[in-house]
Amino acid sequence: MPEIAEVARIVHYIRKHLVGKTLSKVIAADDANVYGKVGTSGAEFQKALAGKKIGGAGQQGKYFWFVMDKPPHPLMHFGMTGWLKIKSEDTYYYRKKEGEEEEEEEEEWPPRFWKFHLATKEEPQVEAAFVDSRRFARIRLLDCKADEIRSISPLKDNGPDPVVDKDLVTVDWLLDLCRRKKIPIKALLLDQANISGIGNWVGDEIMYHAKMHPEQYSNTLSEEQITQLHESIHYICGKAVDLLADSDRYPENWLFKHRWGKGKKDAPKSLPNGEKITFLTVGGRTSAVVPSVQKKTGPVAKEMSEAESGGEAQDKKPKSNGAKVGNKRKSKDEDQKDAVVDVETTGVNGVAKKTPPAKRQRKSKFKEELSEEDVPVADATVKGKKVKVEGRQEAMEPAGKEAKAGKAGKAKKIAAKASAIAPGGKRRSGRLSRG
Structure with missing residues (x-):
C-alpha cells in the first residue's frame, strides 16, 4: 500500500x-466501489472537473x-494498489532489480484498470x-x-502528518x-486517527x-524511549x-x-551483519523485527492481560442468601415462599463452598441436587424401594397429601433422605430450611 512517502512522490x-x-478532457469510470462507497459517482466526478483549472x-x-x-475539490486515497500515472513520465516508485523480469513497456492509453483519465488544454x-x-x-x-x-471529514478525523505538520508532532504530543493509549506501540502508529501516513x-x-519491540504497550514506554521514538518518526x-x-536511494542500514x-526461497532473512530478521503479526499486519536490536523492556499483550487479571482467575462470590430487592432485604416470608436453599458441599482440599441457589420449587415436586465429585455411589431407601444413587440424582416426590405439606416439613424430609444417602451415616449434603 502506498504510504506517506509514495503519496508525497x-x-x-x-x-x-x-x-x-x-x-480539457475528463473521463471517469462509474465504479461503485471507488466512487460509490464515498458518496459520489464517476459521472459527478467528470462533471465537476471538466473545464476547471x-x-x-x-x-x-x-x-x-x-x-x-x-x-x-477531488480528494483521493490509493487504497492497496491505486496509483496516478502520467503519460509523459514514469511516476512509479518501484523499480525492477537486476535479474528480475522486465515488463513490456505499456503503450496502451488509457492504461488498464483506469478509474479516471484526463488531459490538459495547454x-x-x-x-x-x-x-x-x-x-x-x-x-x-x-x-x-x-x-x-x-477541516472536514475524513481529514479532520485523522491525526497530524509528521512531515506536513512537523511542528505539531512534538515530544510532548x-x-x-x-x-493515553494502551495498545502495542506499532498498532498505535498504524492507526491513522493517531498519526497520518505511517x-x-x-x-x-x-x-x-x-530499537523498540513493536508489541510493547505504548503506556509502558519510558520518556527516554518516547523521545527516541519521536526522533525516529521524523527521521524515517x-x-x-x-x-x-x-x-534505491534509501540508506543501506535501513531495514527496508x-x-x-x-x-521467498533463497531470499536473505538477515541483515548484512548477520543479525536475524524475524516476522510476527502486530496490529493485524506482518512486522519485520530484528530481535537482537529490538528488545522488550515492558509487557506485551498477553502479559498485560495477565497483569490486569491478577495472574489467576479469582473465584466468583456466590450470591448471598440475603438478596436485596429495591435495596431492601427480602422478608423471611418471601424467602420461604421462594423456597431457595443453598446446598453446602465439600470443595477442593476439604474447603467448604456453596453452590448457586436452586430454582424456585413447583408445588407438586421438588429437586435435590448433589455434587458429582463429592457424593459416591451408595444405596438408599426411598419410600420402601432400594435405589442406586450415582452422581447427580433427582428424587421426585409425587403429588398428594405430602405435596401439600408446609415448607418446613419438606425441608425435614429432604434432610432425612440426604442423611440416608451419605456413607457411614455421615451427612454430606442436605437442604436447610430458612424457618
Missing part, C-alpha cells in the same frame, strides 16, 4: 505536470487532493490516469473552500498520546531505528519523503533494504 508529480493547467495539490498522510479553481498536453486493479482506492468530492479541506514498512523502519518519514520514495525475504 505523486503530489510532487502533480505539482510538476498538472498544477496551473486547465483540464488545477490550482494546487495537497497531502495529509495517505490522502492527497487537487485544489481546483472553484469547488468541489501545450504540451499532459495526460494522466488514476488506476486501481483491486478497487480499494477511494475518490470523493469535497464541496468546500480550499482552505477548509483539512507523542508522550501524551502514548500515555503504514506497515514505515512503521517497521521506525521501530527498528528506535522525513528522509523517505525527501527521497520521493525512491528505495533487507526485509522482503519472508516466504
Whole structure:
C-alpha cells in the first residue's frame, strides 16, 4: 500500500505536470466501489472537473487532493494498489532489480484498470490516469473552500502528518498520546486517527531505528524511549519523503533494504551483519523485527492481560442468601415462599463452598441436587424401594397429601433422605430450611 512517502512522490508529480493547467478532457469510470462507497459517482466526478483549472495539490498522510479553481475539490486515497500515472513520465516508485523480469513497456492509453483519465488544454498536453486493479482506492468530492479541506471529514478525523505538520508532532504530543493509549506501540502508529501516513514498512523502519519491540504497550514506554521514538518518526518519514520514495536511494542500514525475504526461497532473512530478521503479526499486519536490536523492556499483550487479571482467575462470590430487592432485604416470608436453599458441599482440599441457589420449587415436586465429585455411589431407601444413587440424582416426590405439606416439613424430609444417602451415616449434603 502506498504510504506517506509514495503519496508525497505523486503530489510532487502533480505539482510538476498538472498544477496551473486547465483540464480539457475528463473521463471517469462509474465504479461503485471507488466512487460509490464515498458518496459520489464517476459521472459527478467528470462533471465537476471538466473545464476547471488545477490550482494546487495537497497531502495529509495517505490522502492527497487537487485544489481546483472553484469547488468541489477531488480528494483521493490509493487504497492497496491505486496509483496516478502520467503519460509523459514514469511516476512509479518501484523499480525492477537486476535479474528480475522486465515488463513490456505499456503503450496502451488509457492504461488498464483506469478509474479516471484526463488531459490538459495547454501545450504540451499532459495526460494522466488514476488506476486501481483491486478497487480499494477511494475518490470523493469535497464541496468546500480550499482552505477548509483539512477541516472536514475524513481529514479532520485523522491525526497530524509528521512531515506536513512537523511542528505539531512534538515530544510532548507523542508522550501524551502514548500515555493515553494502551495498545502495542506499532498498532498505535498504524492507526491513522493517531498519526497520518505511517503504514506497515514505515512503521517497521521506525521501530527498528528506535530499537523498540513493536508489541510493547505504548503506556509502558519510558520518556527516554518516547523521545527516541519521536526522533525516529521524523527521521524515517522525513528522509523517505525527501527521497520521493525512491528505495534505491534509501540508506543501506535501513531495514527496508533487507526485509522482503519472508516466504521467498533463497531470499536473505538477515541483515548484512548477520543479525536475524524475524516476522510476527502486530496490529493485524506482518512486522519485520530484528530481535537482537529490538528488545522488550515492558509487557506485551498477553502479559498485560495477565497483569490486569491478577495472574489467576479469582473465584466468583456466590450470591448471598440475603438478596436485596429495591435495596431492601427480602422478608423471611418471601424467602420461604421462594423456597431457595443453598446446598453446602465439600470443595477442593476439604474447603467448604456453596453452590448457586436452586430454582424456585413447583408445588407438586421438588429437586435435590448433589455434587458429582463429592457424593459416591451408595444405596438408599426411598419410600420402601432400594435405589442406586450415582452422581447427580433427582428424587421426585409425587403429588398428594405430602405435596401439600408446609415448607418446613419438606425441608425435614429432604434432610432425612440426604442423611440416608451419605456413607457411614455421615451427612454430606442436605437442604436447610430458612424457618
